[in-house]
Amino acid sequence: MTKYKIFFNNQMVTFDNALEIRSPETNEVVGILPAFKKNQIDSIFENAEKAFETWSTIPHQKRIDYMMAFGKIMLDNKEELAKALTSEVAKNYSDSIKEIERSYDYIVETIDEYKKNFVKPKVQYDNPQTKKGKVSYQKKVALGVVLAISPFNYPVNLSLSKIIPALVLGNTVVFKPATQGSISGALLSKYFYEANLPANVLNIVIGRGSEIGDEIIENKRIKMISFTGGVDIGNRIAEKTSSIPLVLEMGGNDPAIILKDANLNAAVNNVVKGGLSYSGQRCTAIKIVFVHKSIANEFTNKLVEEVKKLSVGSTINNSDITPLISSSSVQWATKLITDAIDKGANLEIGGNTQGNILYPTVLSGIKNDMMIFDGEQFAPIIPIVEFDNVQTVIDDLHNSLYGLQACIFTQNHKEFVRIANKLNYGSINWNFASSRGPDKFPFLGVKNSGFGTQGIYWALESMSRMKTYVVEK
């Protein structure tokens, strides 16, 4: 396996304190990384704070040039990065390549948005007609040290979607990748080093969140935290930090509502893709399906037929269903399935496991007393709830802990709007599965799904502040 170095204090280093990363697929050690201890954390933030003084004042074009240089190096090394990503989060190779290419596009779009809306000051006149009297020149300026914390499931895209906007604005960044995502993080830090990024502008901190997480989030030098991950950690961050801006993108239990006039084949295809890609390990995955009782049998049978076509196996063969991130994920998913069946659900297909693989599973006859009704499975399980009156679905969803995205399948636009207006979610999709992309769109959750908004423009907005110069003419 490879012993990785990281970009630290202007050089590529390794430490005696090491973190072993094992493949979720083979359980073999696929990388050894330098890990930080608690007593090193504050000095990292101190270095980042010092670097901010210069980084925030260099010409914005220089910062843009560094970002583009990094992006090109990342793209030139996409096979290396994709292999790393695949080995540590068991994402099939072609999806890993797609994540890297999507992340390059994210850099380009962020720079475009930055130049369009964050470089040139805006002018506001007290008297727009005469332009006499007070005039306010409004700039967007950086905040300082931004803490970026990313989850395991998109170790490149959900890291760069924080790091790039933060850096291009002039912030410096302390970046905590997920443990299963740290090899990708180390390679990203290497590419920044090769782009000649000045010292301590980007500071990767590798180590288990359970060991060094609190030390990181409680550091008083932090001026903003952008977190993506589960509800428990997100809420912990909110509880332990005060008076600094937060963006928290957390869990989801995204429902699909299929009305009786829906295009059934389209709905089935969207539920398969939306619910099962990357083995359901997406916050925006469709995690529960409500289908009108008049079409429930037909929908379920079509869905099962499509699920049977999915390949299950290894990442390198680009299987549709690959191993889950950990054995504990398999145990959690199995618990949800068992609980549902014990309470009367029907197992239509799947439910069986092989190592960290859970075969794609469809459960029908789901009721709201079952754990899976509002428990985020983060696994390839599609629970189906039959309904008669859609108002009962709206009422049930009103009680959901989550509010990330929802999707409604109907051919009646007015009915889509009527139902969408009653649902409390960040985004409501008409006739296609929930998803974070396109990245230029706003992406947000409410309730336990999040706080604040991401997406190209909104990420920049969340990592900057207004500074105004007022003069009198």
Ligand code: NAP
């Ligand atoms: P997680 O367990 O919450 O971990 C997220 C990040 O927080 C990781 O980098 C983790 O590091 C770190 N962390 C753990 N304990 C910490 C602490 N005490 N202080 C600071 N950081 C700490 O989530 P995950 O398992 O990586 O990802 C799955 C979850 O994320 C799911 O709930 C999913 O819905 C959610 N998610 C949401 C979105 C969204 O955009 N809404 C996107 C993707 C995923 P370690 O890995 O070292 O523990």
Ligand code: G3P
């Ligand atoms: O869960 C990660 C989130 O970013 C989902 O992305 O584009 O697969 O919906 P996407």
